[in-house]
Amino acid sequence: xxxxxxxxxxxxxxxxxxxxxxxxxxxxxxxxxxxxxxxxxxxxxxxxxxxxxxxxxxxxxxxxxxxxxxxxxxxxxxxxxxxxxxxxxxxxxxxxxxxxxxxxxxxxxxxxxxxxxxxxxxxxxxxxxxxxxxxxxxxxxxxxxxxxxxxxxxxxxxxxxxxxxxxxxxxxxxxxxxxxxxxxxxxxxxxxxxxxxxxxxxxxxxx
Numbered sequence: 001x002x003x004x005x006x007x008x009x010x011x012x013x014x015x016x017x018x019x020x021x022x023x024x025x026x027x028x029x030x031x032x033x034x035x036x037x038x039x040x041x042x043x044x045x046x047x048x049x050x051x052x053x054x055x056x057x058x059x060x061x062x063x064x065x066x067x068x069x070x071x072x073x074x075x076x077x078x079x080x081x082x083x084x085x086x087x088x089x090x091x092x093x094x095x096x097x098x099x100x101x102x103x104x105x106x107x108x109x110x111x112x113x114x115x116x117x118x119x120x121x122x123x124x125x126x127x128x129x130x131x132x133x134x135x136x137x138x139x140x141x142x143x144x145x146x147x148x149x150x151x152x153x154x155x156x157x158x159x160x161x162x163x164x165x166x167x168x169x170x171x172x173x174x175x176x177x178x179x180x181x182x183x184x185x186x187x188x189x190x191x192x193x194x195x196x197x198x199x200x201x202x203x204x205x206x207x
Contacts, residue, residue: 005123005195008140013125016195018117019202027111035108035182038100046097050090053078058085106205112182113201116191122146123193127154132161134168141169148189149173153180155196177201 001018018024058077066073080088113121122144129136141150149171152162158174166172173184177200185191193201 001117003117003121003123005125006144007125008127008129008144010140010143016123016198018198019206022110022202022205023113023117023121025107025110025114027115031104031108032111032115032182032186034100035105035112036186038098038105039181039183041096041098044096047091047094049093050087052088052090053080053086056084056086058082108182109180109185110205112185113180113191116185120189121191121193123195123198125195127152127159127162127194129159129161129165132165134165137162137165137172138169141172146190146192149187150190150192151175151184151188152192153177153197153201154194155200177204 001020001024002015003018005013005016007013053076056078060076060078062075063077064071064074077085079085141147150173152166152172152174153176154162154174155177158176163174166174173188175184177197180197180201
């Protein structure tokens with residue numbers, strides 16, 4: 001698949017051949033749903049349990065007389081009605097560390113990239129800026145018509161000047177190629193890849 005390459009200012013900068021095995025896969029909603037669900041589940045922290053009656057350190061000795069004390073009969077300070085006692089019907093331990101086959105995860109990323117290749121993918125030669133200012137980046141985005149949410153993916157590391165300049169722009173996120181993931185790609189309207197990012201992503205699957 002041949003795609004035009006441009007500079008940040010919108011000027012043409014040649015063509016690039018995208019690997020059809022990475023950018024030409026037919027997307028499937030069920031695979032993408034599985035990968036996104038797996039990602040979101042793994043973002044959740046472990047739900048901590050509360051200490052119930054059997055977990056608190058309280059005496060088990062009968063602390064009062066059976067009769068004549070003017071109060072109800074109790075034999076355990078760990079009862080939920082006492083301060084320091086166990087929690088009644090408390091939260092249970094729940095772990096959300098869900099597993100997903102590596103092949104499915106890789107396939108999901110290919111499908112997400114392919115869906116953007118059909119509509120919403122832009123390839124730029126680099127993220128180098130003469131003037132690394134937010135205003136300059138905003139003007140470049142406006143000139144190119146990159147509206148809404150924009151995800152910019154660079155190569156090994158993100159260009160620091162561009163990252164700082166784009167940091168204050170609403171709806172714009174910048175990632176290195178290693179951080180490319182299905183959820184972020186799908187939730188943005190436009191995906192901007194540098195030539196280095198394309199090379200890294202293709203090497204990631206061919207390696």
